[in-house]
Amino acid sequence: MNPINAMKLKIASFDFTCCEGCQLQLANRESHLIDFFELLDVRNFREISSERHDDYDIALIEGSISRRDEVERLLKIRQQAKVLVAFGTCACFGGINSLKNRFPLDKIVRDVYGDMAVETLPIRKISDLVKVDLSIPGCPVSKEEVERIIVSLATGSQVTLPKYPVCVECKQQLNTCLFELGEICLGPITRAGCNAVCPAGKTACLGCRGPAEEINMPAFLELVQERGLNPRDLQDKLAFYNAFEPLATDET
Amino acid sequence: MTRILSSDKLDNCVARWRKAGNKVFGPVKKETTSSYAAVESAAEFDLGLILPDRSVKELFFPQTEPMMRYSIKKQAIDTEDFQPPIEKRIIFGVRPCDASGLAIDDPLFGWDYKDDFWFKRRNNSVIITIACTKSDDFCMCTSLKLAPDSTKGADVMLRPLQNGKGWQVEELTDRGREAVKEIADLLQDSAEPTAPNAMVPEKFNLDACVAWLRNPENFESSFWKEISMRCIGCGSCTFLCPTCHCFDFQDEGDTYNGIRRKNWDSCSFALFTMHTSGHNPRSTQSARWRQRIMHKFNYFPGKFNVNSCSGCGRCSRQCPVDMGITETLQAISTLQP
Numbered sequence: 001m002n003p004i005n006a007m008k009l010k011i012a013s014f015d016f017t018c019c020e021g022c023q024l025q026l027a028n029r030e031s032h033l034i035d036f037f038e039l040l041d042v043r044n045f046r047e048i049s050s051e052r053h054d055d056y057d058i059a060l061i062e063g064s065i066s067r068r069d070e071v072e073r074l075l076k077i078r079q080q081a082k083v084l085v086a087f088g089t090c091a092c093f094g095g096i097n098s099l100k101n102r103f104p105l106d107k108i109v110r111d112v113y114g115d116m117a118v119e120t121l122p123i124r125k126i127s128d129l130v131k132v133d134l135s136i137p138g139c140p141v142s143k144e145e146v147e148r149i150i151v152s153l154a155t156g157s158q159v160t161l162p163k164y165p166v167c168v169e170c171k172q173q174l175n176t177c178l179f180e181l182g183e184i185c186l187g188p189i190t191r192a193g194c195n196a197v198c199p200a201g202k203t204a205c206l207g208c209r210g211p212a213e214e215i216n217m218p219a220f221l222e223l224v225q226e227r228g229l230n231p232r233d234l235q236d237k238l239a240f241y242n243a244f245e246p247l248a249t250d251e252t
Numbered sequence: 253m254t255r256i257l258s259s260d261k262l263d264n265c266v267a268r269w270r271k272a273g274n275k276v277f278g279p280v281k282k283e284t285t286s287s288y289a290a291v292e293s294a295a296e297f298d299l300g301l302i303l304p305d306r307s308v309k310e311l312f313f314p315q316t317e318p319m320m321r322y323s324i325k326k327q328a329i330d331t332e333d334f335q336p337p338i339e340k341r342i343i344f345g346v347r348p349c350d351a352s353g354l355a356i357d358d359p360l361f362g363w364d365y366k367d368d369f370w371f372k373r374r375n376n377s378v379i380i381t382i383a384c385t386k387s388d389d390f391c392m393c394t395s396l397k398l399a400p401d402s403t404k405g406a407d408v409m410l411r412p413l414q415n416g417k418g419w420q421v422e423e424l425t426d427r428g429r430e431a432v433k434e435i436a437d438l439l440q441d442s443a444e445p446t447a448p449n450a451m452v453p454e455k456f457n458l459d460a461c462v463a464w465l466r467n468p469e470n471f472e473s474s475f476w477k478e479i480s481m482r483c484i485g486c487g488s489c490t491f492l493c494p495t496c497h498c499f500d501f502q503d504e505g506d507t508y509n510g511i512r513r514k515n516w517d518s519c520s521f522a523l524f525t526m527h528t529s530g531h532n533p534r535s536t537q538s539a540r541w542r543q544r545i546m547h548k549f550n551y552f553p554g555k556f557n558v559n560s561c562s563g564c565g566r567c568s569r570q571c572p573v574d575m576g577i578t579e580t581l582q583a584i585s586t587l588q589p
Binding site: 035055163165167168170171172174175176177179180188214215216218219220222223 | 284285305306315434481482484485486487488492506516521523537568569570572573
């Protein structure tokens with residue numbers, strides 16, 4: 001019985017420069033796993049199946065791009081995929097990998113690989129190289145959100161991400177504000193959808209989901225300043241996932 | 253001579269009320285937050301709080317509550333209603349501002365559709381208020397023409413004794429008399445004087461504010477933009493407010509089965525008035541903040557003859573960017589009507 005005629009989505013998942021943690025999330029939540037895979041025809045997904053096929057419609061791309069062969073592979077996937085999804089914070093923004101871009105390339109290759117130098121490129125997010133049809137941010141992605149998006153894709157309904165900030169989800173849980181505890185939390189400016197998992201656990205939000213549309217940036221910056229919190233700490237947090245524009249500063 | 257309840261008898265009272273089939277609630281401090289919570293003994297109460305972080309509202313109008321279960325079958329749709337709880341409750345140590353908040357919302361939940369979930373709980377609960385003998389910088393009941401010993405919404409009023417060892421007992425309603433009857437033999441007569449009420453200075457001139465809000469010319473005032481510049485739209489003020497009552501219905505479930513839930517909503521969220529078409533009549537935070545203030549001090553009193561604010565000050569106390577009702581009305585007080 002299937003009154004909405006959900007079509008099975010031919011899906012493939014690919015990892016680039018990343019920890020593969022986002023893809024592993026898809027194998028989590030066992031209670032929903034069978035229903036979830038009912039909607040999917042997994043064509044290529046090494047975390048989940050040993051089968052390999054090249055006919056897929058949806059390509060999930062996890063990770064950022066840091067090598068020449070990754071660029072070629074990505075372009076090929078783009079040719080095949082009808083819907084290309086930047087999957088997780090590294091794919092959407094560059095992620096933690098972007099720390100690399102703060103140093104001269106030859107120095108970091110020397111520091112990490114010593115005499116066994118490898119060819120490497122500065123980190124780029126997926127949309128720097130190919131057209132991205134859908135971005136699902138998160139470090140890692142939230143399985144609940146992915147389930148919701150997959151159901152929307154399968155039933156042909158509109159895919160939406162929350163436009164409001166993490167604060168909203170945090171205050172819904174009536175948590176004590178981390179600013180009250182003397183910390184800089186990026187909750188006021190970061191896109192919701194994670195159910196405020198970090199601030200609810202008394203860890204300041206680092207903005208892995210990137211900026212939300214409906215935020216008040218000037219008020220947020222004033223808040224940090226008024227509370228006498230360290231502007232350097234703010235810079236570090238904003239830069240952590242490379243998801244926010246760096247602030248204009250007086251420092252040279 | 254008046255009747256008093258001495259502090260060391262409080263635990264006996266809790267036991268007595270519980271034995272009579274009541275669930276007993278009161279101010280309880282947990283690790284980082286305080287609220288009115290169910291207790292088994294009086295030792296769990298924290299009666300030293302100026303007021304709990306969370307208001308008593310959530311015991312009558314929970315943050316989320318199931319209304320209906322539905323299942324879609326081949327030929328029909330089955331529905332099954334959830335029923336409001338019918339347990340008897342004693343809520344001890346409610347602050348006058350919180351008790352007032354309940355009385356303020358009564359007409360709202362009953363003027364048209366009578367909300368059974370609200371009124372079943374109201375009718376099965378006894379509110380035992382303790383007058384305030386201390387306050388903090390955010391308290392503003394007097395600015396709302398209420399007081400640290402307002403009896404509004406209370407079934408029993410307790411006035412702390414000067415010696416700090418108990419409370420003078422004053423029954424206000426039949427429900428209150430019933431609850432006191434169950435502990436009558438634990439009360440004693442005494443001439444001990446009561447402690448003075450907390451001093452809560454008036455923070456703004458309410459009448460002047462209302463006059464300004466009622467002037468239609470001020471609807472488009474640039475004031476709204478200026479005052480709401482700081483708002484980050486987190487919704488904290490509305491969730492903690494003892495009188496904010498907006499809610500939204502959501503169906504949660506899969507294609508065939510689900511639960512319709514009633515959830516707290518907030519006028520400070522952009523989604524609050526978002527139409528299906530994508531048009532949003534309150535598309536800016538200033539329009540949303542204007543609505544909040546107008547609703548509380550212009551539209552609500554216009555309909556129910558009472559302000560939708562009891563002066564607890566939680567909106568300001570808990571606001572991450574330090575803007576609440578007080579700051580806004582103080583600013584309005586200084587404007588020309």
